[in-house]
Amino acid sequence: MKQRLLSAGKIIASVKMTIYLVGMLAVYIFVLAVLSSGELMDDGPLTYVNRSISEGITGRVLYILFLLNLFTLIFKQVLIFIRQFSNGVIPVSPAELAKLPDHIVLDAERIPTGFFERLQQALKKEGFHVKIVPDKGIYAIKGRLSALGKLTLALSLFLLLLGLFISFNFRVAHNITAGEGQDIYLAEQAGVSRYSWTGGRREIKAQKTGALSDISFHLNRVDDGMESGAPRPWYSFLAGHVTAWISYPADTLENEAKIGFYPPKRLMGEYFQLTNFGYAPFAVIKDEQGQIMDQAFVILKLLPAGTEDFFQPTGLPYKFHISLAKSGEGMEISREPVYVLKIIRGKKLIYRGKAAPGQEITFEGKTISFPETRYWVEFNVISDAGIPVSLTGVILGVIGLGLTVFCKFIWYRRELFVISAEEATVQKIYAGARAERAHKSHTMQFQRLLEEIVCSLQN
Amino acid sequence: MMFEGTWITLREGLEGIIPVVLVVSYLRQNNRTWLTRYFYLGLALGVLAALVFAFSFTGSEMLLKNRLIRFSVLLAGLLFFAGLAAFIRSLGIDLFATPGLILARFQVLQGVLIVLGAGLLVFFDGLGVFLQLKSLAFVKENPVMVFTAGGLGIAPALGLGALLVRFSGKAKLGRLFTPASLFLSIFTVKLLGAGVKGFSDVAMIPFVQTRLIKLVHDIVHTIIVLILLPDHPFIITNFWNFIGLFFGEKTILLLFFILLGGPAIILVLKVLTKPLPAPVDTKRGAERRKQLAGFIRERRLQSVPVAVTFFTILIFVIITGTSPPDPVYDPEPQPVMDDGKGVISVPLADPVSDISDGRLRKWSYRVKDKTIVFMAIKRPDGVVAVTLDICEICQPEGYSQIGDKYVFCKFCKTPIPIPTVGEPGGCNPVPLKAGVSGRNLKISVKELVSEYDRIMRGK
Numbered sequence: 001m002k003q004r005l006l007s008a009g010k011i012i013a014s015v016k017m018t019i020y021l022v023g024m025l026a027v028y029i030f031v032l033a034v035l036s037s038g039e040l041m042d043d044g045p046l047t048y049v050n051r052s053i054s055e056g057i058t059g060r061v062l063y064i065l066f067l068l069n070l071f072t073l074i075f076k077q078v079l080i081f082i083r084q085f086s087n088g089v090i091p092v093s094p095a096e097l098a099k100l101p102d103h104i105v106l107d108a109e110r111i112p113t114g115f116f117e118r119l120q121q122a123l124k125k126e127g128f129h130v131k132i133v134p135d136k137g138i139y140a141i142k143g144r145l146s147a148l149g150k151l152t153l154a155l156s157l158f159l160l161l162l163g164l165f166i167s168f169n170f171r172v173a174h175n176i177t178a179g180e181g182q183d184i185y186l187a188e189q190a191g192v193s194r195y196s197w198t199g200g201r202r203e204i205k206a207q208k209t210g211a212l213s214d215i216s217f218h219l220n221r222v223d224d225g226m227e228s229g230a231p232r233p234w235y236s237f238l239a240g241h242v243t244a245w246i247s248y249p250a251d252t253l254e255n256e257a258k259i260g261f262y263p264p265k266r267l268m269g270e271y272f273q274l275t276n277f278g279y280a281p282f283a284v285i286k287d288e289q290g291q292i293m294d295q296a297f298v299i300l301k302l303l304p305a306g307t308e309d310f311f312q313p314t315g316l317p318y319k320f321h322i323s324l325a326k327s328g329e330g331m332e333i334s335r336e337p338v339y340v341l342k343i344i345r346g347k348k349l350i351y352r353g354k355a356a357p358g359q360e361i362t363f364e365g366k367t368i369s370f371p372e373t374r375y376w377v378e379f380n381v382i383s384d385a386g387i388p389v390s391l392t393g394v395i396l397g398v399i400g401l402g403l404t405v406f407c408k409f410i411w412y413r414r415e416l417f418v419i420s421a422e423e424a425t426v427q428k429i430y431a432g433a434r435a436e437r438a439h440k441s442h443t444m445q446f447q448r449l450l451e452e453i454v455c456s457l458q459n
Numbered sequence: 460m461m462f463e464g465t466w467i468t469l470r471e472g473l474e475g476i477i478p479v480v481l482v483v484s485y486l487r488q489n490n491r492t493w494l495t496r497y498f499y500l501g502l503a504l505g506v507l508a509a510l511v512f513a514f515s516f517t518g519s520e521m522l523l524k525n526r527l528i529r530f531s532v533l534l535a536g537l538l539f540f541a542g543l544a545a546f547i548r549s550l551g552i553d554l555f556a557t558p559g560l561i562l563a564r565f566q567v568l569q570g571v572l573i574v575l576g577a578g579l580l581v582f583f584d585g586l587g588v589f590l591q592l593k594s595l596a597f598v599k600e601n602p603v604m605v606f607t608a609g610g611l612g613i614a615p616a617l618g619l620g621a622l623l624v625r626f627s628g629k630a631k632l633g634r635l636f637t638p639a640s641l642f643l644s645i646f647t648v649k650l651l652g653a654g655v656k657g658f659s660d661v662a663m664i665p666f667v668q669t670r671l672i673k674l675v676h677d678i679v680h681t682i683i684v685l686i687l688l689p690d691h692p693f694i695i696t697n698f699w700n701f702i703g704l705f706f707g708e709k710t711i712l713l714l715f716f717i718l719l720g721g722p723a724i725i726l727v728l729k730v731l732t733k734p735l736p737a738p739v740d741t742k743r744g745a746e747r748r749k750q751l752a753g754f755i756r757e758r759r760l761q762s763v764p765v766a767v768t769f770f771t772i773l774i775f776v777i778i779t780g781t782s783p784p785d786p787v788y789d790p791e792p793q794p795v796m797d798d799g800k801g802v803i804s805v806p807l808a809d810p811v812s813d814i815s816d817g818r819l820r821k822w823s824y825r826v827k828d829k830t831i832v833f834m835a836i837k838r839p840d841g842v843v844a845v846t847l848d849i850c851e852i853c854q855p856e857g858y859s860q861i862g863d864k865y866v867f868c869k870f871c872k873t874p875i876p877i878p879t880v881g882e883p884g885g886c887n888p889v890p891l892k893a894g895v896s897g898r899n900l901k902i903s904v905k906e907l908v909s910e911y912d913r914i915m916r917g918k
Contacts, residue, residue, distance in 0.1 A: 016552050023554075044673035046681060167685060239693035264687045275689055301916060309916065382687060390685055 013072035021066040028052060028059055054168040067162055074154045081151060084144050094421045094430045102446050103432035108457050110427060111135075111420050115456050119418055122452045126445060128416065137419035137430075143411035146436060149404030156397035163390025171384040174212055178219045179280045179297050180374040183250045186215040186381065212383050215268055216250035222277070222375035224333045238303070238333070242277045244377045264382070271387065276378035278303050279337065281370040283320070285313060288365045299376045303333075319344045320368065325354050337373060412436040416449055429453060464592055464608035471588045472616025474652035478580055478645040480623045480632070485641050488633025497570040501577025508578065509585030513593055523590065528666055531583045535649045539719075542642030546726055549639060580645075584652075634757070639726055640765045647768045650719075651775060664775075668711055669864065669876050675706040675714065676874075706874070709780060716776045723769035730762040789859035789869075792823035792832045792848070797904045805835075805900040807843075814843060817877075819860040821848055824907060831911045832857060833891060835900060836866065836880055843895055844881030845902060846888035849914050858888055889914055 011017060029052040052059035097103055116138050120130045128140035178184050225241025239261040247253040248268060257272075259265045264273035279302050284295040293316070300309040300322055308323040321342040336357045343351035343363050351363040360367040414435045421428050431453055433446040479502065486494050516523060544554055553559065562568050592609050596602035627633070636644070650664065679702055688694070704710060735754050797803045805822055807814055814820050814837045821834040832848035834857075848857035856869040865874040868886045881890050889910060893902040 016554065019547065019552070019554055044677040045670060046674055046677035050681075164681075164685070236693045236695050239689065261689050261693055262687075271687060273687060273689065275693075307915075380687070380689075387685070387687070 009072065012069060013076045014069075015073070017069050018066070018073065021062060021069055025052070025059070025062045025066060028062055032056070032059065050168055053165060060169070063165060067158070067165065070154075070158050070161070074151065074158055077147065077151055077154070081144075081147050084141055092417055092419075092432070094419050094428075097417055097419060097430045097432040100417075100432040100434050102434065102443070103430065104450060106429040106431070106453065106457070108420075108427045108429050111429075112456060116418070118456050119449070119452055123416065123449070126448075135420070137417065140416040141413065142415075143413040143436070146407045146411040146413040149400055149402075149407040152396055152400030152403055154400075156393045156395075156400050159389055159393030159396060161393075163386040163388075163393055166386030166389060167384050168386075171382065171386065172212060173383075174381045175275065175378060176381065177276075177299060177376055177378045179299065179376040180219055180221050183218050184216060184379075185250060187213040212270060212381055215248075215270060215381060217246045217248035217267075218250045218253055219377070220245040220247055220256070222377050224277075224335075224375065226333050238277065239274070242274060242377070244274055244379075246272075259379070264380075269383075271380075271382040271384065273380050273382075274377050275380045278376050279324075280374045280376045281322070281337075281339065282372040282374070283311070283313075284369050284371060285316070286360075286367045286369075290367075293366070297374060317345050318350075318363075335373065339370065341368070343368070412439070414439075414442050414445065416446065418449070418453065429457070462608055462611075464595055464605045465612035467588060467591050467595075468609045468612030469616055470612075471584055472613045473619070474648065475581060475584060476616055476620035476623060477648045479620055480627050481636065481641060481644055482577075483624050484627035484631075484633040485636050486633070487628055488631060488636075494569060494573050497573040498577045501574035502581050504574065505578035505581040506585045509582050510589055513586055513589030516590075527583055527587055527590075531649070532666055534579055534583060535646055538642050538646035538649060539722075542639050542646060543722060545637070545639035545642055546722065546729070549637065549729070635760050635764050637730070637761060640730075640761065640768075643723055643726065643768050644764045647771055651771060668715060671711050671714055671718075672706050672874055673876070675711065679705050712776055712780050716772060720769050720772045720776075723765050723772065726765045727762045727769060730758060730765065733758055787859050787861050788819060790819060790821050792821040792834075795822045795824055797824070801904045803902050803904060803907065805902075807895065807900055817863055819858070819866060824904070826904070826908055829911070831907055833902070833907060834858065834888070835893075836860070836877060838878050838880060840878065842881065843893075843900065845891045845893035845900065846881060847891060847907075847910060847914065849889055849911070850886055851889050851914055 029048045032048065032052050053063040054060075092100075098105065116132050116134075119138055120132050120140075123130045123138070123140040128142050129144065130138055130140040132138045174186060176184060176186070221244075223241075223243045223245070225243060242261065244259045245256060246259060246267075247256050257265060257267050259267075259272045259274060261274045264271040266272075278300060280297040280299045282295065282297050285293045287293050294313045296313075298311045300311065301307060302309055302322065302324050305324045308321055310319050310321040312319045321344065323340045325338040325340045338357075339355045341351065341353060341355040341361060342349060343361075345364075351361065353361065355361050355368075355370055357373065358369060358371045360369040412435065415433065417430070417432045419430045421430065431446075431450060433442065433449070435442040479498075482498060483495050486492060486498065547554060562572070588609075592605055596605040599605055683702075735751055795803050795805055803822075803824055814835055817837055817839075819834055819836045821832055823830050823832045825831075833845065834848045835843055835845045837843050850856070850858070850868045858866045858875075859869055860866050860877075861874070863877070865876055866880060866888070867874045875887055879887060883890055891902060891910060892906050893900055895901075
């Protein structure tokens with residue numbers, strides 16, 4: 001049973017299996033792409049990869065098997081790495097040793113007493129870490145840590161691929177617009193949906209995923225950051241300075257947090273970030289008697305400055321077109337902006353002029369004023385368990401890259417083996433060597449070991 | 460021109476005989492001469508199948524040529540991966556050990572495989588040639604003359620092929636090839652043969668490069684989405700320009716070179732550093748040296764075909780990289796008016812608006828206080844794609860055309876392959892519903908304005 005398990009493990013944890021799985025996945029992706037679109041390679045290759053491993057069972061199973069194979073390959077290397085540090089084990093058998101490029105088999109009448117101890121002394125002088133297995137052999141190694149960089153890199157690749165798989169399959173995103181002072185309960189919002197990774201070509205319908213439904217918060221205020229004077233970031237000036245202050249959960253307001261555009265903020269187990277910002281003037285419309293006909297905060301897209309937006313109150317035949325008025329040298333973001341207002345009834349322009357904060361504009365016997373302006377922001381709330389996995393992968397990748405370069409200059413692994421075995425009543429000595437890369441000093445070391453063996457046997 | 464048909468068949472014939480000579484000499488050299496008759500049978504069947512298909516086909520030839528390029532890319536890809544698999548086998552990992560054993564046992568299966576491979580090798584090229592001759596015959600209204608001229612072209616190619624096959628046998632050309640180098644050499648011939656100027660106006664290399672651009676673009680996009688970077692509006696232009704470097708023309712050319720030239724150079728190094736076999740002990744010093752010199756000479760000879768492959772790809776990349784870039788074409792929008800019934804009609808045949816040359820055309824329509832620019836381009840599949848000159852994400856700088864393969868967003872520099880213009884999503888221009896009636900392009904004002912407003916409001 002143990003042997004069978006070992007054989008199965010060897011098959012799974014093999015490079016050959018990796019090639020097979022990648023090949024099968026490629027064929028599946030191609031077939032799926034052709035069958036689903038009826039066209040050959042119309043989209044980008046990554047689109048097909050994404051689609052294949054996030055839709056349907058076959059692609060997912062193949063990808064999971066590939067990840068499993070990758071994991072077992074790494075695990076095998078980790079085991080080897082650990083064995084190099086452990087005592088009492090020679091990591092190759094005589095048969096394996098006979099396959100090494102540098103090896104020799106000697107016949108010996110008998111193994112002299114203290115033979116391995118003598119070799120151990122000699123190798124220790126050469127700076128090797130030597131392990132001895134009584135009556136069986138010795139294993140000497142130099143540069144044991146050289147595999148560290150490559151192992152870290154392999155692990156980083158595994159984590160990145162795993163994180164991508166989780167993100168492709170389970171990322172749920174919700175985009176919501178809120179004004180200052182507003183309470184948001186995501187459970188009451190429609191449109192929470194699976195994230196569309198492949199762009200606009202594939203519509204993903206909103207699904208009841210259950211994710212994000214517990215999220216609620218109160219938007220306290222938005223800081224336009226105009227006075228912060230912070231240096232310009234690599235994302236735009238405006239976005240770089242806008243922050244929103246929220247309290248959560250909306251019922252108890254126990255915690256407060258600040259959210260910006262980037263990096264996203266981790267709150268309530270999810271990622272929050274701003275994706276847009278703008279003005280929401282409070283519009284008050286009164287009739288001839290001064291009675292309020294309608295009043296509301298209206299979310300308008302007036303940025304970048306110069307953009308015009310409009311609103312049309314229900315039951316009134318007017319469209320109110322608004323843009324920001326120039327102030328001073330340019331158009332500044334301000335809590336008390338002056339608007340350029342155009343009022344249109346049907347196709348007729350009935351008013352055009354500036355509207356200062358609180359100023360009542362009269363038109364056809366009615367008035368409109370904007371006594372207050374608040375900011376609105378658009379939030380992206382994202383639930384994605386793959387992000388920490390992928391990010392860990394990226395960080396490990398950077399570390400692994402550094403370690404690999406460092407290891408290349410500092411260590412390279414050299415191993416020497418001497419094993420004694422009795423074959424058909426003949427005592428045999430197997431000696432072998434392997435190194436990470438060919439090096440003259442390694443060959444010389446092996447030669448010296450052979451000389452030491454011959455010398456010890458003759459004595 | 461009378462001899463246009465001759466030139467087509469001569470060019471394709473010369474391109475076709477190179478793989479034939481290589482395969483036949485390889486089979487003869489490796490004691491598989493009996494397979495050559497299956498190979499010739501496969502070639503004949505492939506040409507016959509192409510002939511029958513070309514003359515019984517009644518659909519859109521342009522569409523078929525587009526598909527042909529895709530199948531040719533697939534075939535080249537198969538050859539490339541077959542080369543890689545053969546290379547991996549030479550490293551000691553036999554990916555197809557069991558099928559190999561079955562093949563070795565049943566010779567008839569080897570014959571069937573050779574017939575299929577040979578048929579595929581000539582089918583797509585043959586189909587392209589016959590389609591071109593068919594079109595030429597239709598245009599010249601003289602099929603007899605066109606096909607006679609075609610026959611005149613293929614005859615010298617066949618004669619030269621026969622001579623080369625005979626010569627290659629005498630020169631033992633086959634000993635230069637390992638399975639890996641054979642596949643890679645045929646792949647290079649196919650790629651460069653159909654690559655620069657393939658069937659009609661459709662070529663293989665730009666197709667592969669387009670997919671590479673899309674792949675790199677998608678990878679960058681996926682990373683941006685994965686790390687929750689806010690999308691376009693809040694990233695400053697300089698940063699986008701930096702990101703754009705990843706899928707710039709030169710980067711893609713470099714990637715193209717690494718992908719195709721990389722395996723070739725690894726193979727050259729592998730062949731040149733192949734361990735020399737141990738000389739037989741019984742030989743005297745001079746004989747041993749002679750034997751070793753023979754091995755070294757053979758090693759060098761075997762590296763020649765792959766080195767040729769590598770340098771061919773290198774030269775191609777250098778020529779392409781140093782060629783002047785495709786000119787950017789950004790036409791001035793021509794003002795248009797509606798017909799008073801809510802329809803804009805643009806004549807497609809006048810000198811300014813004629814879109815049959817595959818060039819981008821733009822028109823501007825003024826409604827109230829806004830100017831809406833829309834554009835049209837004739838795609839390779841013959842469809843006239845009509846879109847707004849606005850990117851839904853990066854608005855409102857619009858698009859230019861670069862060369863005859865792409866339009867690109869002037870804001871983020873994303874290249875958009877012309878065959879995908881008219882499809883929604885990503886940075887593609889916003890598609891409009893329009894119809895071609897007679898020689899006029901017709902579009903409704905309502906459709907134009909509502910789409911424009913929808914995009915400008917971001918709703």
